[in-house]
Amino acid sequence: MIKAESSSKKKIEAIAKSKKTDKILIEKVVRALMLLEGLVKSDLDFVFKGGTALMLLFSSTKRLSIDIDIVVPDKEVKFNNILNKICKEYGFTRFEKQKRKARNQIDKVHYKLFFKSVIEEKESYVLLDILKEDIHYQNIVEVPINSLFVELDGTAIQVKVPDFNNILGDKLTAFAPNTTGIPYKKGDKEMGMEIIKQMYDIGCLCDHADNPEMVSSVFSSFANTEIQNRGNICTVSDVLDDIIDNSLEICLRGNHGKADFSILSKGIIQVKGFIYSEAFHLEKAIIYAARTAYMAAVIKYKQKEIKKYNAAKVQEMKDWLIKEPISNKLNKLKKSNPEAFFYLHQLSEIISYAAC
Structure with missing residues (x-):
């Protein structure tokens, strides 16, 4: 079990100093993990998903995530008693059900669990x-x-x-702003940072995925559910094209013309504070975008293997060329960003072969 001292000011500030990380974010991560532990102890039947789940799955902290996302198959379960007990045991002061306007038929419930922040000295x-x-x-x-x-x-x-493999199939549906994913805007609020978080997670997961058939099957299941919930606005193939187009927009620095690079590029800047394991900037984002585009092509064109970049074999790429219909402007990445080039070349080869 998590020790209560984990949420103390002394403990949080010590970690923030040693890891050079935002102490407000650290406090929220600690509180989120306490909430998660309380949910498990309540014997609620659920599966934990999302960015915070990846922190546990990777056994490392690549990206800081402060929300708890769960899937509950029992639609009749009542949460008041569960959350009241968690508040008492873990030092939350209260909880509040959020009223959000439903944009579709998705059955979602949202709660805020409040606590007295020892860092901000106010309610959070x-x-x-x-x-x-x-x-x-x-x-x-x-x-x-x-x-x-x-x-x-x-x-x-x-x-x-x-x-x-399963969480990758799920995550891919979220990086499709024009179809099943987080949209570019919710009302007047730009969602670039949330979109880029999904792309970053997908890029990290690509390193670990080893079963393309399972990734594809899970993706199709989630995509079809999302499409149905949104009134059958598109097809699964449209979702995959959306993923590829947004990825290529980043790789081509806004010159693809099929996605909103202004919002995406701002998201790349905004997400920096949440990425713990590395310095994140456009050149890094291009690598994650290239991995994402490649994975979407693996699914769309039913590939039997997920190929991985190997820096030790970079010389093998010296004669490789990216061909139309993928922009040949991406060939300059061969020298400046060889990992991104590797995945974009794989994308090019898959699409070219399919067109034959």
Whole structure:
């Protein structure tokens, strides 16, 4: 179990100093993990997903995430008693159900769990997003609720999460702003940072995915559900094209002409504070975009293998060329960004072969 001292000011400030990380974010990560632990202890039947789940699945902190996203198959479950108990046990002051205007038929419930911030010295909160639907994941694993940001008293409690292939299939549907994904705007608010978070997660997952058939199957299941919830506005193929177009917009620095680069580029800047493991900028984003475009092509064109970049074999790429219909402007990445070039060349080869 997580020690109560994990949320103390002394502990949080010490970690922030040693890891050179925003202490407000660290406090929210700690509080989010406490909320998650409380949900598991309540015996609620759920699967944990989203960015915070990736923190546990990777057993490292690549990107800081402060929300708890869960899938609950029992649509009749009541949360008031569960959340009241968590508030008492983990030092949350109250919870509040959020009223959000539904844009589609998705059965979602949102809660804010409030706490007295020892860093900001005012009330703060973490978000709990609950999706009420059947579990579409094909392989679920258990991981410990543990992190370098918390101290444990005894053994870590286990939580159910999708494996790498399954969560990748799910995540891909979220990076499709014109179809099933997070839109460029919600009202007047630009959503670039949230969109880029999805792309970053996808890029990280591509390194671990090893079963293209399973990724494709899970993706299709989630995409079809999202399409149905949105009134059948598109096809699964349209979603994959949307993913590829937004990825190429980033790789071509706004010169693809099929996505909103202004919002995407601002998102790349805004997300920096949430990425813990590396300096993140446009050149890095191009690598993650290239991986994402390639993975969408693997699914669309039913590839049997997920190829991985190997820096030791970069000389093998010296005669490679990216061909139309993928812009040959991307060939200059061969020298400046060889990993991105590798994945974009794979994309080019897949599409060219399919056109024959």
